[in-house]
Each structure stands twice: as C-alpha cells, then as structure tokens.
Amino acid sequence: MQVSGRRLFGRYCVLVGLAVIVVGPIYVAVAIAIQPGTRIVDFPALLVPRSVELGAFRTAFDQAHLGRYLLNSILVTTAIVAGQVLTSVLAAYAFAFLDFPFRRTLFLVFLATLMVPTEATLVANYDTIVRLQWLDTYQALIVPFLATAFGTFLLRQAFLGIPRDLRDAAALDGFGHLGFLRHVALPLARPALAAFTVFSVLLAWNQYLWPLLVTNEDRHRTVQIGLKAIASSRLEELNVTLAGAILAALPIFVLLVVFQRQLVRGITSGAVKG
Numbered sequence: 001m002q003v004s005g006r007r008l009f010g011r012y013c014v015l016v017g018l019a020v021i022v023v024g025p026i027y028v029a030v031a032i033a034i035q036p037g038t039r040i041v042d043f044p045a046l047l048v049p050r051s052v053e054l055g056a057f058r059t060a061f062d063q064a065h066l067g068r069y070l071l072n073s074i075l076v077t078t079a080i081v082a083g084q085v086l087t088s089v090l091a092a093y094a095f096a097f098l099d100f101p102f103r104r105t106l107f108l109v110f111l112a113t114l115m116v117p118t119e120a121t122l123v124a125n126y127d128t129i130v131r132l133q134w135l136d137t138y139q140a141l142i143v144p145f146l147a148t149a150f151g152t153f154l155l156r157q158a159f160l161g162i163p164r165d166l167r168d169a170a171a172l173d174g175f176g177h178l179g180f181l182r183h184v185a186l187p188l189a190r191p192a193l194a195a196f197t198v199f200s201v202l203l204a205w206n207q208y209l210w211p212l213l214v215t216n217e218d219r220h221r222t223v224q225i226g227l228k229a230i231a232s233s234r235l236e237e238l239n240v241t242l243a244g245a246i247l248a249a250l251p252i253f254v255l256l257v258v259f260q261r262q263l264v265r266g267i268t269s270g271a272v273k274g
Contacts, residue, residue, distance in 0.1 A: 033057070033243040037236070056237070060230060060244035065218055069226030070247065072141075073205055076222060079142045080204040085197060088151030093181050095152065096159035097167060107156075110149045122213075129214050140214040141222070145204065151196050158192035159185055198259050205252060223248045 027047075034052045060066045094100075095107050125144050134140040162185055170180040186193065208224040215221045218229075227248055231241045 029242045029246060033239050033246055035239060037239045056239040056243035057247065059237070059240050060247060064226070064230045064234065064240065064244060066223070066226055066230065066244050066247060068218060069221060069223040072220060073223040073248075074251075076138065076141045076211075077201055077204040079138075080145045081197060081200045083142070083146030084148050084151050084200045085193070087147040088155050088196065089181070089186070089193070091147075091152040092155035092159055093177070093185060095156045096162075097177070097180075097185075110152055113149045114153075118209075122209075125210075126213055134214070136215055136217050136220050138220065141211055141220070144210070148200070151200065154192055154196050155189060158189035162188050194259055198255060201255060202252065 031047050031049055033056050035049055039046050129140045166184055170184055211222045212225055227244055230244045234240050
C-alpha cells in the first residue's frame with residue numbers, strides 16, 4: 001500500500017513538474033504583457049505584476065496593425081479549412097464507398113503525396129503563382145491549400161468503419177450518395193471530422209514561409225508575419241511583442257479548449273479502423 005502511494009506521489013510530482021514547464025513560459029509572457037515596458041529592467045521582480053495595464057495590447061492591435069494581420073489570418077484560415085473539409089469529405093467518400101477502376105492505385109498516389117516535403121514543391125508553386133499574377137492576393141494564400149491528402153486519409157478511415165448495410169438500407173429508403181453522405185456518413189464520422197478541422201485550422205493559422213513568399217504588402221500578410229514584424233520593429237517594447245503573441249494565440253487556445261474532446265475521439269477512432 002505504501003509502495004503504491006509513493007508511486008502515485010511520484011507520478012503527481014512528475015505531472016506538476018511538466019505542468020510548470022508548459023505553463024511557465026505562458027505565465028511569463030502574460031506577466032510581461034500586462035505591465036509597462038519600463039519594468040522590463042526590474043527582472044525578476046517583473047514576474048510579479050504590481051498592477052494590470054492593457055496598453056500594450058491596444059498598441060499591438062492598433063499601432064502595430066495586428067488587427068489587420070488577424071483579420072487576414074481569419075479570412076485565409078476560414079477559406080482553407082472550408083475547402084479542405086469539402087474536398088476531403090468528397091474524396092474520402094469516393095474511396096470508401098464507390099467502386100471505380102484503379103481505386104486502390106489512386107488512393108496510394110494520394111498517400112504518396114504525404115511523403116513529399118513542402119520544400120520540394122515550393123519553387124514550382126511559387127512559379128505558378130507568379131505566372132497567374134496572383135502575388136499579393138488572397139488567392140495565392142488560399143488556393144494551393146484547398147485540398148489535402150491527410151484529410152482524405154483520415155476521413156476515409158472513419159467512413160470505412162460504417163457498415164455497408166447502412167448504405168444498402170439508405171438506398172432502399174431512396175437516399176442517393178449525397179443524401180447518405182449528409183444524413184448518415186457525416187454524423188457517424190463527426191469525431192474524425194472535428195479532429196481534422198482542428199488540425200486544418202492549426203496548420204493554416206500557423207503558416208509563415210508561404211505567406212512570406214507570396215505577399216509583399218501588409219494588407220495581405222497574415223498574423224505570423226505580423227508578429228515577426230512587431231518583434232523586429234519594437235525591440236525595446238517587449239511587452240508589446242508579447243501582447244501581440246498572446247492575441248495571436250488566443251483564437252487557437254479557445255479552439256483547442258472547445259474541441260478538445262472531439263480532437264481526442266477523432267484521433268483514437270481513426271487509429272483503430274482500417
């Protein structure tokens with residue numbers, strides 16, 4: 001009994017230590033962001049806020065144009081996620097339920113694209129954007145990412161777990177492919193769909209290299225580039241830089257908290273179905 005109690009105590013100590021490692025940088029960022037920039041020289045007393053001032057957040061949002069960067073990221077992320085969900089759902093349904101020539105071969109080709117690093121296609125994609133005269137446009141930020149093999153694979157695995165009998169029963173009730181997809185397949189695959197949506201949002205929101213290449217003006221640049229610009233132009237205002245980072249991370253934090261259960265269920269369900 002004592003041994004199990006010691007083991008439990010040791011586990012809790014490890015968990016507390018890991019929690020401190022994870023939460024510590026977040027606390028430091030918040031503590032610095034809510035204080036005047038003049039207190040930066042007071043380290044380590046800076047980590048104990050004497051008062052709360054939100055001026056750094058207003059400066060980052062207005063004077064550093066973070067509001068524009070956030071709006072661009074929201075528009076681009078929403079369009080990318082909508083396109084990826086739509087194309088992945090339709091492609092996954094076709095690979096799971098439809099019979100057509102070379103289905104397995106085409107699916108293997110889909111999976112093979114996952115092994116191609118982004119850097120290998122960067123020059124070709126950039127050349128295409130230049131030829132289409134899409135530099136400094138929202139199309140350049142959105143169109144290359146409207147489809148993803150990862151989403152097709154994940155949703156196909158979820159669809160394969162749906163019994164064929166349900167498809168036959170739906171056909172007897174007069175449902176076509178779109179009716180079965182909307183009323184049966186998607187509701188049953190909701191955990192995987194939610195998990196993929198969260199992954200898609202994270203990847204689209206955190207893009208840096210591609211938006212940096214295809215945009216030259218602030219009116220089209222996304223929040224990650226904006227944070228780099230703030231950090232470079234306000235070296236002496238660390239509180240403003242960290243305030244901007246907190247504002248940029250807040251939507252993702254809320255998304256993960258809200259969809260945490262669906263994310264875990266989607267990952268586990270997709271891992272056991274083949």
